[in-house]
Amino acid sequence: MVQHIILACSGFPELFAGKTEKTTRKPDEKIKDIESLFLNFSIKMDAPVFLIPEKKEYSKSTLNTKLQKIESELLDCAEKYDLTLICLDFQVPGFDTFTIYEWIDFALVHTQRHTHQLKNIFQYMNKL
Template sequence: MKKLLQTNIIETFKKLSEIHSKFTQSELNTVPFEGSWTAGQTTQHIIMASSGFAALFAGHTEGTPRRPDLYVKDLEELFLNFNTKMNAPDFLKPELKDYNKEEQTIKLLEKESDLLTLSEIHDLTLTCLDFQLPGFEKFTILEFIFFALVHAQRHTHQLNEIYKVLKKV
């Protein structure tokens, strides 16, 4: 289970890094169309949503009386349905400002490394008691890591769409 999860982490961040690297510094901070985030804001949102897991996993946990991957399929269906519009909670809304491409590249590498380390050192079957995603029961460590991945995959798709608009592809 850990090796498969770690392969997923590597592949997800590889695809994310590939599209992020295509943007110029200027394009990263260009609004592609009215009502859209910039690529920089989208990337910052991913960084924000991929943060805090070390503290969460080190917090209050308990054994899980259900399958530890019970909500993985639900997360996939929700986040990988690109026809569904979602609104980020306020604490995950990125600031409207110019983002530095190099700084974001480093942060993405750090988030990938963090998730790889956390997936290695923790019992993925434990349920985290200190935070709950709205609309779901409490997640296991596995489900939280999977959330970070499908969330990043969703926004990687969005970054690809922003890139197409900016390049008029």
């Protein structure tokens, strides 16, 4: 699951530096929709094929390092880029294009969803 988060949240600096345009809507307009979908823990979602990690053992320290790098990149991007710009190079299936602000929110909410799932798994395993 951690590798899935890494796959889903990597590449934002390249996305933000790619094709963008000024928005004609509120830059946070889709935040409510992103959060209502990804924080609805009663629904199950299937990841797109390109976000399904290879089934193998992963190094905990390597995963931690990658997560820290993503965090650092997102913080840097939040300071460096105009958060109101719409990114044109990629969109989440089922959604239209996101602003940089919405992409950063997506990364946080997506991570929050999986953190919730991991906590549930941990609690279940402790009951066995």
